[in-house]
Amino acid sequence: xxxxxxxxxxxxxxxxxxxxxxxxxxxxxxxxxxxxxxxxxxxxxxxxxxxxxxxxxxxxxxxxxxxxxxxxxxxxxxxxxxxxxxxxxxxxxxxxxxxxxxxxxxxxxxxxxxxxxxxxxxxxxxxxxxxxxxxxxxxxxxxxxxxxxxxxxxxxxxxxxxxxxxxxxxxxxxxxxxxxxxxxxxxxxxxxxxxxxxxxxxxxxxxxxxxxxxxxxxxxxxxxxxxxxxxxxxxxxxxxxxxxxxxxxxxxxxxxxxxxxxxxxxxxxxxxxxxxxxxxxxxxxxxxxxxxxxxxxxxxxxxxxxxxxxxxxxxxxxxxxxxxxxxxxxxxxxxxxxxxxxxxxxxxxxxxxxxxxxxxxxxxxxxxxxxxx
Amino acid sequence: xxxxxxxxxxxxxxxxxxxxxxxxxxxxxxxxxxxxxxxxxxxxxxxxxxxxxxxxxxxxxxxxxxxxxxxxxxxxxxxxxxxxxxxxxxxxxxxxxxxxxxxxxxxxxxxxxxxxxxxxxxxxxxxxxxxxxxxxxxxxxxxxxxxxxxxxxxxxxxxxxxxxxxxxxxxxxxxxxxxxxxxxxxxxxxxxxxxxxxxxxxxxxxxxxxxxxxxxxxxxxxxxxxxxxxxxxxxxxxxxxxxxxxxxxxxxxxxxxxxxxxxxxxxxxxxxxxxxxxxxxxxxxxxxxxxxxxxxxxxxxxxxxxxxxxxxxxxxxxxxxxxxxxxxxxxxxxxxxxxxxxxxxxxxxxxxxxxxxxxxxxxxxxxxxxxxx
Numbered sequence: 001x002x003x004x005x006x007x008x009x010x011x012x013x014x015x016x017x018x019x020x021x022x023x024x025x026x027x028x029x030x031x032x033x034x035x036x037x038x039x040x041x042x043x044x045x046x047x048x049x050x051x052x053x054x055x056x057x058x059x060x061x062x063x064x065x066x067x068x069x070x071x072x073x074x075x076x077x078x079x080x081x082x083x084x085x086x087x088x089x090x091x092x093x094x095x096x097x098x099x100x101x102x103x104x105x106x107x108x109x110x111x112x113x114x115x116x117x118x119x120x121x122x123x124x125x126x127x128x129x130x131x132x133x134x135x136x137x138x139x140x141x142x143x144x145x146x147x148x149x150x151x152x153x154x155x156x157x158x159x160x161x162x163x164x165x166x167x168x169x170x171x172x173x174x175x176x177x178x179x180x181x182x183x184x185x186x187x188x189x190x191x192x193x194x195x196x197x198x199x200x201x202x203x204x205x206x207x208x209x210x211x212x213x214x215x216x217x218x219x220x221x222x223x224x225x226x227x228x229x230x231x232x233x234x235x236x237x238x239x240x241x242x243x244x245x246x247x248x249x250x251x252x253x254x255x256x257x258x259x260x261x262x263x264x265x266x267x268x269x270x271x272x273x274x275x276x277x278x279x280x281x282x283x284x285x286x287x288x289x290x291x292x293x294x295x296x297x298x299x300x301x302x303x304x305x306x307x308x309x310x311x312x313x314x315x316x317x318x319x320x321x322x323x324x325x326x327x328x329x330x331x332x333x334x335x336x337x338x339x340x341x342x343x344x345x346x347x348x349x350x351x352x353x354x355x356x357x358x359x360x361x362x363x364x365x366x367x368x369x370x371x372x373x
Numbered sequence: 374x375x376x377x378x379x380x381x382x383x384x385x386x387x388x389x390x391x392x393x394x395x396x397x398x399x400x401x402x403x404x405x406x407x408x409x410x411x412x413x414x415x416x417x418x419x420x421x422x423x424x425x426x427x428x429x430x431x432x433x434x435x436x437x438x439x440x441x442x443x444x445x446x447x448x449x450x451x452x453x454x455x456x457x458x459x460x461x462x463x464x465x466x467x468x469x470x471x472x473x474x475x476x477x478x479x480x481x482x483x484x485x486x487x488x489x490x491x492x493x494x495x496x497x498x499x500x501x502x503x504x505x506x507x508x509x510x511x512x513x514x515x516x517x518x519x520x521x522x523x524x525x526x527x528x529x530x531x532x533x534x535x536x537x538x539x540x541x542x543x544x545x546x547x548x549x550x551x552x553x554x555x556x557x558x559x560x561x562x563x564x565x566x567x568x569x570x571x572x573x574x575x576x577x578x579x580x581x582x583x584x585x586x587x588x589x590x591x592x593x594x595x596x597x598x599x600x601x602x603x604x605x606x607x608x609x610x611x612x613x614x615x616x617x618x619x620x621x622x623x624x625x626x627x628x629x630x631x632x633x634x635x636x637x638x639x640x641x642x643x644x645x646x647x648x649x650x651x652x653x654x655x656x657x658x659x660x661x662x663x664x665x666x667x668x669x670x671x672x673x674x675x676x677x678x679x680x681x682x683x684x685x686x687x688x689x690x691x692x693x694x695x696x697x698x699x700x701x702x703x704x705x706x707x708x709x710x711x712x713x714x715x716x717x718x719x720x721x722x723x724x725x726x727x728x729x730x731x732x733x734x735x736x737x738x739x740x741x742x743x744x745x746x
Contacts (some may be wrong), residue, residue, distance in 0.1 A: 045598075049426050053449050054737045059601055066601035067618070069736065071455060074445040076426050081442060093466035133701060224428055225418075225444040245440070356427060364427045365443065 003091035004216040005371070006098075006206040007036025008328035013316045014170045016200040021051055021106045025059035026200040028321075029102060033063075036206035042096040044070045046088040047079030047103040048320035056102060061200075065100070074320075076355025078224075079103060081205065081367035082321030085222040087207045088369075097208055104202035105318035112325070131195055134270035135187035137237035141272060142189065145287035147188055153180040155271040155293050156194050156313050156327040162300060163310025165341035170199045170316025194271040199316030203324035205331070217331045220348075221253035227356060236286075239273070239354050239366075243280035246366040247352065251282070254370035258282030261370070262302060262346040263327035263333045267354045268311040268320075278306060278353060281368075300343055307335060308341045319364065323353040323367065334372040348372045374582045376464035377589040379471075380409025381701035383576040390656045392573065394424055394479040398432035401575040402692075404604045406436075409579035410586075415469040417443040418459040420452030420476040421693035423600045429475060432575075438473070447693075448746030449728025450640060451597075452476060453576065454696030454740035456489065458595040461742075464685060470581055476698070477575035478691035483584060504568055507643035508560035510610035515562065515646060518660035522562055526553040528644040528666050529686050530568050536683025538714035543572045543689025552622045553746075567644040576697035578704070590704045593721075594626035594743040600729060609659075612646070612727050612739075616653035619739040624655070627743035632745070634677060635719040638691070638699035640727045641684040650725060651679060673714055675693030681706060681714045696726040696740065707745040721745045 009031025011024040025046075031038065044065065046056035056072050075082040080103025087101040103364035141147040157177055163169040175193060183192040207219070227242040236242055251257055258281055266281065268274035275289035283304055284292045292298050309329035310314050312322060330349035334339045349371045356364030382404025384397040398419075406412065417438065419429035429445050435701055448455040453476025460474040514520040535660055536542040548566060556565040580592070600615040607614055629655055639654065641647035648662035656677055657665045665671050671679035682688050682702035685695060703722035705711045722744045729737030 053422050057729070057737045061601050065599055067598040070448075070599040071459065071597070072447040074426055074447060075443075086444065089463075089468060090656055093468055095466055096461060224444070225440055227439065325408040356430070364430050 004208035009134025009202040022059035024202040028204040032204035045083040047083035078353040079320040079353035081353040103321040107198035131187035138272040159311040159313040196312035196317040201318035250368035386400040386574040389573040395432035397575040401577040418456040420456035434723035451726040452693040454726040476694040480571035505561035524663035532684040532686040536687025552668035569685035569690040572691040574691035623741035
């Protein structure tokens with residue numbers, strides 16, 4: 001049977017070293033259960049990358065969620081969306097009735113150093129931290145497609161503006177192209193304000209079979225794929241292939257094409273990421289993603305708004321929580337509950353998260369979900 | 374449809390800091406695929422507790438396993454068995470046809486310090502590392518049921534003797550009760566040789582629908598439960614309740630009772646662990662688990678051999694790999710392939726793994742699987 005989202009919830013986003021992962025998770029789960037009108041669940045899939053063993057159990061036991069199966073999942077930046085995917089699969093196969101998908105990460109509590117632990121392996125020691133990988137994509141786009149620094153920065157202008165209408169952003173501030181390009185250079189050509197912040201947060205969703213509640217949001221498709229190591233023979237930049245292939249499967253499963261999607265939350269860990277992703281999702285031909293933002297197409301007032309929540313650039317990027325925060329935004333948008341950042345008449349929404357970096361440089365994993373309709 | 378195990382494989386076990394997690398995983402997966410006679414799988418569930426993000430993807434890509442869904446799972450010591458459980462569920466629901474369950478851990482590479490990272494939180498700072506928790510159980514059993522130090526040590530004698538017939542043990546040595554009791558005290562009353570070694574290893578299994586191959590081993594039941602925080606009102610020691618409840622569900626699903634099980638691999642991280650677990654699994658009444666070993670009942674020549682592989686005490690305990698190494702042993706036993714440690718006429722086998730400790734002190738999770746018949 002087709003799964004539907006009964007309810008969603010998120011914690012606050014930002015630097016919150018005074019709050020533990022379980023505390024943040026409790027805030028998100030409490031809100032999601034209330035939104036869903038459900039007081040017990042049959043199983044939990046919890047996504048986190050760096051959470052200590054047992055974090056999900058510790059978070060859930062004070063909410064009375066014990067004894068049921070709890071499976072903690074790691075899939076890099078796509079951990080939360082992978083938990084959502086597994087929850088949807090468990091409902092559609094009839095394995096469980098009410099399933100909680102939870103994502104959480106306490107980045108500032110765990111990482112006081114300058115770089116993430118995963119950037120300390122062989123690639124990391126060569127300088128191949130995440131900003132470098134995305135910077136290489138950006139330089140390639142500048143050379144191949146004439147993408148300008150101003151076009152890159154404009155993605156950040158858009159997403160930060162969107163974020164000012166989000167009650168839970170990490171960075172809520174109106175920015176200009178000039179301010180962004182004047183910010184500290186991180187990995188040429190990406191400045192600080194073109195990079196997402198690592199944040200502390202949690203997000204959750206309750207999934208179940210259809211129950212005739214008009215606030216529930218149908219899940220038309222969820223697809224998970226893994227990527228191979230960076231293939232130097234690929235004509236595309238990092239991540240393009242895996243996002244394109246995952247999206248193709250998701251569109252087929254949903255029975256619709258990219259032009260029918262009304263609103264999207266995608267993985268804009270860096271400005272170039274959103275540009276490449278919108279192309280891989282089929283919103284624009286290869287090389288035309290920057291123009292898509294420049295033309296207004298992906299702004300909230302445009303034809304296909306991308307990251308109305310503010311995206312990772314404004315909301316922040318608590319790894320395991322990100323996918324479920326994206327999902328929560330799409331659910332709010334499709335219900336018409338998104339307030340000042342509401343996309344008019346949004347009927348079909350899409351969530352995309354792509355994770356990886358060092359171990360599987362072509363992308364450890366990608367999840368694309370299509371909702372609504 | 375009912376899932377069956379097509380094939381299993383393990384790496385070497387022991388301190389192998391010169392080999393990476395992916396290298397160990399490749400050895401186990403290569404063997405499992407060959408044993409299964411399968412050259413591709415539709416999805417992978419990979420269990421690890423402390424593996425770096427992307428470890429599974431890195432291990433699998435050189436074996437050509439890419440693009441399929443790869444989900445990495447953490448469930449403390451039960452991570453590998455949880456991956457197996459998810460694989461079985463995916464086959465029985467018809468979601469995938471051939472699924473790889475993989476478990477891996479490189480303990481010596483990651484942990485050069487005296488204690489595990491999880492023992493550094495609040496409980497850890499109080500001295501509540503895993504040996505302390507089990508030592509409290511042992512002292513309780515000594516006081517309540519008159520269990521003696523010699524009875525505790527005898528479990529280690531049995532499992533180390535079994536391990537000498539295992540080609541891949543961490544500690545393969547015949548030991549006497551006196552030698553064990555003379556070894557260094559770790560947490561009174563548990564000596565060093567009553568504690569499992571933390572190891573480097575990987576193990577894998579390929580699961581699919583029935584295909585009429587007589588070497589395949591039927592999965593009659595797999596059950597996963599999570600536990601609540603240590604409930605000080607419980608009349609039982611740590612872990613008893615969650616193992617008992619998980620096993621009860623598994624027996625019901627398998628349509629048989631504890632007396633019908635011919636061979637078991639259970640979580641003997643410490644000698645007292647095996648004693649409590651055999652009681653919780655229904656092999657003996659509460660308090661009678663020590664006598665079960667003393668009477669010969671759980672030895673390879675006995676009525677219900679427990680840990681013919683040598684268990685965690687002899688084979689070692691590479692957290693994420695342990696559950697799938699237990700499963701591999703049961704598959705070999707039920708096929709009659711266990712060589713010098715073969716249990717005569719073994720028809721029904723059981724695997725039990727219980728993980729947790731600090732976050733969910735009553736047990737983060739437990740998996741019980743019943744195979745064969």
